[in-house]
Amino acid sequence: MIALASAKNGDSGTVAALKTNDESTIRKLMAMGVIPGMPIVLEQRFPSYIIKVGKTRAAIDHEIAQTIYIQKLAS
Secondary structure (H helix, E strand, O other): OOEEHHOOOOOOOEEEEEEOOOOOHHHHHHHOOOEEEEEEEEEEEEOEEEEEEEEEEEEEEEHHHEEEEEOOOOO
16 A cells, blocks of 8 residues: 555556545545545646546646555566
């Protein structure tokens, strides 16, 4: 399990955990579909993190990317 902020472009996996106590961050992520068990792909890291969750693409900043932990798929 790694933080999304440590993943490389193109890495995919499953959301394993959201490690934050900030309710507004959790609500924001849940609204984007970022919940444990969902497949996720990191499409881009710079200038913003672009993630794909289901059929949704979203831009998040580094601080939020540090709160999302993923279980990477085997290469």
